[in-house]
Amino acid sequence: xxxxxxxxxxxxxxxxxxxxxxxxxxxxxxxxxxxxxxxxxxxxxxxxxxxxxxxxxxxxxxxxxxxxxxxxxxxxxxxxxxxxxxxxxxxxxxxxxxxxxxxxxxxxxxxxxxxxxxxxxxxxxxxxxxxxxxxxxxxxxxxxxxxxxxxxxxxxxxxxxxxxxxxxxx
Amino acid sequence: xxxxxxxxxxxxxxxxxxxxxxxxxxxxxxxxxxxxxxxxxxxxxxxxxxxxxxxxxxxxxxxxxxxxxxxxxxxxxxxxxxxxxxxxxxxxxxxxxxxxxxxxxxxxxxxxxxxxxxxxxxxxxxxxxxxxxxxxxxxxxxxxxxxxxxxxxxxxxxxxxxxxxxxxxxxxxxxxxxxxxxxxxxxxxxxxxxxxxxxxxxxxxxxxxxxxxxxxxxxxxxxxxxxxxxxxxxxxxxxxxxxxxxxxxxxxxxxxxxxxxxxxxxxxxxxxxxxxxxxxxxxxxxxxxxxxxxxxxxxxxxxxxxxxxxxxxxxxxxxxxxxxxxxxxxxxxxxxxxxxxxxxxxxxxxxxxxxxxxxxxxxxxxxxxxxxxxxxxxxxxxxxxxxxxxxxxxxxxxxxxxxxxxxxxxxxxxxxxxxxxxxxxxxxxxxxxxxxxxxxxxxxxxxxxxxxxxxxxxxxxxxxxxxxxxxxxx
Numbered sequence: 001x002x003x004x005x006x007x008x009x010x011x012x013x014x015x016x017x018x019x020x021x022x023x024x025x026x027x028x029x030x031x032x033x034x035x036x037x038x039x040x041x042x043x044x045x046x047x048x049x050x051x052x053x054x055x056x057x058x059x060x061x062x063x064x065x066x067x068x069x070x071x072x073x074x075x076x077x078x079x080x081x082x083x084x085x086x087x088x089x090x091x092x093x094x095x096x097x098x099x100x101x102x103x104x105x106x107x108x109x110x111x112x113x114x115x116x117x118x119x120x121x122x123x124x125x126x127x128x129x130x131x132x133x134x135x136x137x138x139x140x141x142x143x144x145x146x147x148x149x150x151x152x153x154x155x156x157x158x159x160x161x162x163x164x165x166x167x168x169x170x
Numbered sequence: 171x172x173x174x175x176x177x178x179x180x181x182x183x184x185x186x187x188x189x190x191x192x193x194x195x196x197x198x199x200x201x202x203x204x205x206x207x208x209x210x211x212x213x214x215x216x217x218x219x220x221x222x223x224x225x226x227x228x229x230x231x232x233x234x235x236x237x238x239x240x241x242x243x244x245x246x247x248x249x250x251x252x253x254x255x256x257x258x259x260x261x262x263x264x265x266x267x268x269x270x271x272x273x274x275x276x277x278x279x280x281x282x283x284x285x286x287x288x289x290x291x292x293x294x295x296x297x298x299x300x301x302x303x304x305x306x307x308x309x310x311x312x313x314x315x316x317x318x319x320x321x322x323x324x325x326x327x328x329x330x331x332x333x334x335x336x337x338x339x340x341x342x343x344x345x346x347x348x349x350x351x352x353x354x355x356x357x358x359x360x361x362x363x364x365x366x367x368x369x370x371x372x373x374x375x376x377x378x379x380x381x382x383x384x385x386x387x388x389x390x391x392x393x394x395x396x397x398x399x400x401x402x403x404x405x406x407x408x409x410x411x412x413x414x415x416x417x418x419x420x421x422x423x424x425x426x427x428x429x430x431x432x433x434x435x436x437x438x439x440x441x442x443x444x445x446x447x448x449x450x451x452x453x454x455x456x457x458x459x460x461x462x463x464x465x466x467x468x469x470x471x472x473x474x475x476x477x478x479x480x481x482x483x484x485x486x487x488x489x490x491x492x493x494x495x496x497x498x499x500x501x502x503x504x505x506x507x508x509x510x511x512x513x514x515x516x517x518x519x520x521x522x523x524x525x526x527x528x529x530x531x532x533x534x535x536x537x538x539x540x541x542x543x544x545x546x547x548x549x550x551x552x553x554x555x556x557x558x559x560x561x562x563x564x565x566x567x568x569x570x571x572x573x574x575x576x577x578x579x580x581x582x583x584x585x586x587x588x589x590x591x592x593x594x595x596x597x598x599x600x601x602x603x604x605x606x607x608x609x610x611x612x613x614x615x616x617x618x619x620x621x622x623x624x625x626x627x628x629x630x631x632x633x634x635x636x637x638x639x640x641x642x643x644x
Contacts, residue, residue, distance in 0.1 A: 145173065146234035150289065150301045153188060157282045157305060160195070161312035164275045165327070 008048055015041035028074045032067065039063045051131035173234075180233040180240040182222040183248035184288050190215025191281035198274030208274040209263055212281055216256045219284075223248035227639070236356065238292045243643045246495065247291030247422045254415035254502050255284040260618035261510040262407040264610050268518060269405060271316055280411065283309040287419035291426070296345045296355040299423055303341070303387070306419055307334050310412055314404040326403025333386070333396045341383025347376030361432045369436055377439060380427065387420035388476045389413075391449040401469035406516055409465065410509025413472045414502040421479055421498055430486035443484045444576055450477030451583040458590050462524050464512060467590055468505070471549060474587060475501055478561055481580055485567030493563025495640045500548070500556035500629050507622035508545040511538055514609040528594060529603035537616075538609060541623045543595045548626045550591040551584050556629035 015038055022034035039062045046055035129135050140148050164170065178185050193215075194208045201207075223245040230241035238244070259280060266272045282305060289302025311334065315327025349355050351372040352363045364373065386393040401409040433440050454474030461467040479497055482490035515522045515538075532539040548555035561584060565577040611619075629636060 143235050144237075144297070146177075146237045147295075147297045147301055149173075150298070150305065153282060153285065154301060154305045154308065156195075157279065157308050157312075160275055160278060161308060164273070164279075164312055165315055165318065170273050170275070 004048065008045070011041050011044045011048065015045065032070050032074060035070070036063055036067055039067070049131075053131055053133045053136050056133070177233040180226075180229065180231065181238055181292070182226055183219045183245065183252070184238075184285060184292065186219040186222055187215060187252075187281055187285050187288065190219075191278055191285065194274060194278045194281060198278065204274055205272045208277045209259065212259050212277040213256060215281065216252045216259065216284070220249055220252040220256070223252065232294055237295050237298050238289070239294045240292065243422075243426075244288070244292035246639065246643065247418065248288045250418050250499050250502055251284050251287040251291070251415055253499070254411060254418065254506060255280055257503070257506045257510070257618045257622060258407055258411040258415075260614045261410070261506070261513055262405075264612040264615050265405065265407045265513045265516075266316075268516075268610050269317055271318070271405070276313070276316060279309040279313050283313070283411070283415065287415055287422075290419045291422035293423065293426060294357060296348065296357060296360075296427075299357070299427070300342065300345060302419075303383075303423070304338065306416065307338070307387075310334075310408075310416060313408045314400055314412070316408065317405055320403075322403035323405065324403075326400045329396055329403075330400045337383050337386035337393070340379045340386075344376045344379030344381075344383060347372050347379065351376060357427055360427075361429055361435075364432055364435050374436070374438065377428075377436065378442070381439070381442065384420055384424050384427075385446055388417055388424065388479070389450075389473050390446045390476045390480060391453040391473060394450070394453070394473045394476075397473055398466050398469040401472070402463065402465050406465065406509055406513035409469075410506045410513070413468070413509070414505045417472065417476065417479075418498040418502060421483075421494060424483060425491060425494060428483055430491060433483065433486035440484055440486065443480055444573060447477050447480035447484055448576060448579050450474065450480060451580055452477075455583045455586045458587070461590070462526075464525060464528070464594065465509075465523050467525075468508060468512075471587065471591075472505070474583065475505075475549075477583070478564055478580055481568045481573070481576055482564035484573055484576060485564065485571040487567050487571050489563050489570055490567025491643075492637065492640050493560060493565075493567050495643075496563060496629075496633065496636055497557075497560025499636060500560045500626070503622045503625040503629070504545045504548040504555075504557060507541065507619055507626065508549065510615065510619050510622065511542045511545070514538065514611040514615060525594060525597055526603075529597045529601035531598040533602075535609060538611070538619075539598045541619050543598060544623050544626055546591040546595050548630070550588045552588070554627075554630040556626045556633075558630060559633045 018034045018037040018041060022031050022038060025031040025034065039058060043055045043058040043063075046052075046058060190211060194211055197204050197208055197211065227241055227245040230239070232238065233240050259277065262276065262280075266276060286302045286305030286307075286309065289298055289305065293299035293302060311327055311331040314330050315323050317323035345355070348360055351370060352360050354360060354363070369377075382393065386396075389397045401413060404412065428439065428443070433443065450473055454470050454472075454477060458467050458470035458474065461470060475497075479494055479501075482494035482497070484490070485493075512523065515527070521527070528539075528542075531542075544555070548557040551557045551561045553559075561580070565580050568574070568577040568580070
């Protein structure tokens with residue numbers, strides 16, 4: 001067992017633990033905090049896979065932007081009395097649990113047991129190259145330079161639009 | 171690698187309009203009460219872009235490492251979008267004054283919408299197509315809700331935004347699947363890949379999802395639900411701009427992706443397009459009959475026109491594509507004209523928009539009534555006006571391609587449409603009532619209306635002026 005594998009198992013355990021803890025919380029704010037922890041551990045997993053850009057984007061987009069939205073919603077909904085939420089037995093929940101375990105078994109079979117699909121001969125160097133910030137930047141500022149510039153115009157239009165629609169006095 | 175000067179020049183119209191839009195925004199921020207100035211900057215910029223597009227129409231090629239096409243088809247559509255933008259700007263001036271929404275941002279958004287449309291028509295890559303579409307849609311969402319104090323306008327903006335975002339989801343998923351099945355986002359490579367390999371399921375699903383997104387934008391049945399409410403609630407000049415420029419842009423992209431070659435290669439797509447086309451013609455025309463508001467009638471008529479235009483896409487031959495291009499330029503002038511006349515009579519609390527309000531108009535306002543009658547004749551496709559030749563060519567294309575039934579449906583539905591278009595003319599000329607309030611029409615707006623009127627007649631009598639230019643594209 002290499003150090004990398006050990007690290008992977010530790011991080012994966014943290015990811016699972018934070019995910020489970022997030023679902024089990026009664027307080028939505030505590031849930032949100034565990035969700036952040038989950039996002040971070042997943043970003044760590046991407047780093048182990050040498051996908052640096054993906055790891056950074058995961059932190060910027062999910063822990064940054066998405067979490068702000070989640071916190072906003074919690075704040076706006078004013079969820080005060082969480083004690084009222086009582087668990088009831090429900091056919092939908094049973095179906096959900098069956099689906100989750102079915103999916104888990106399928107994944108285990110596909111990636112762990114089946115000989116046909118278990119092609120796990122290390123990382124493809126091409127795939128590694130795509131995941132780096134360097135290759136992404138090169139593509140963005142050469143072939144895809146024009147779309148990149150147009151995205152600027154699109155963002156400007158959205159900002160102006162938001163101001164026009166929402167500002168009290170123009 | 172950086173942006174080369176040649177690329178900037180080659181995509182002249184896009185460059186000019188983008189720069190003018192930014193200038194408008196800067197002028198708007200540094201000074202107060204700049205509405206008149208920004209309006210004239212926009213008009214100058216659009217005229218300039220039109221001249222640039224027209225003069226460089228021969229220089230066909232690609233720019234920005236094969237991302238956009240230049241010249242020919244792209245520049246033809248750039249001219250169409252500039253005309254739509256120009257007429258809308260000229261008509262908007264007095265309308266937005268009347269509605270108390272005269273802000274420089276209006277012109278900024280309008281110019282950026284034109285940029286988005288140009289990108290859609292010039293796209294050589296699905297990424298550019300998508301960005302152009304989004305740029306256009308985002309500005310349209312805002313322009314639809316520009317009358318911020320009016321509930322109908324807010325409703326129009328929100329409805330358009332939610333449904334539009336939903337349609338964008340389909341479209342993007344379609345692009346992703348096409349990329350997955352062909353390994354490229356270059357439109358030409360995708361089409362030629364379909365030629366080499368028989369299209370697999372992923373490819374077909376991708377095309378189907380892309381078609382849903384585009385059918386939403388061109389307002390084809392059954393993706394038309396948003397049209398009546400959005401066109402009715404939006405500021406009238408914006409409705410005119412959305413229904414012409416937006417439709418022309420969506421069709422320009424539709425013709426690029428669902429090019430005749432691809433439609434002929436992939437049989438199911440042709441069938442699906444034929445059904446969409448027939449449904450749009452039938453639903454649009456039949457529902458338009460029972461409308462009391464002219465604005466709503468024009469919204470349903472816009473659905474019907476999407477059906478006629480789709481006939482040309484189904485045909486997938488030279489007459490069909492030629493017909494679409496001609497039809498789009500004709501539709502642009504006549505529909506902006508019709509919405510323009512509406513915008514002059516509309517009073518502040520959205521009055522004077524029903525058929526009955528226009529009774530006996532001819533005796534009171536002969537010029538405006540005459541122009542409105544002209545646009546109505548052209549919309550119903552009566553020769554010698556521009557609308558006739560557009561319909562003629564798309565139907566000829568459909569017959570040539572063996573879709574005679576579709577052409578028959580189209581002709582029958584055109585007959586139905588005569589009823590509601592001419593009802594307005596009959597009311598204006600043969601009824602004595604004349605209670606409509608004084609129109610607010612600036613000299614700028616009247617100029618735009620007269621230009622549209624002259625263009626409708628000119629294109630109808632001398633269609634070859636445009637047809638000769640179009641003939642070189644395919």
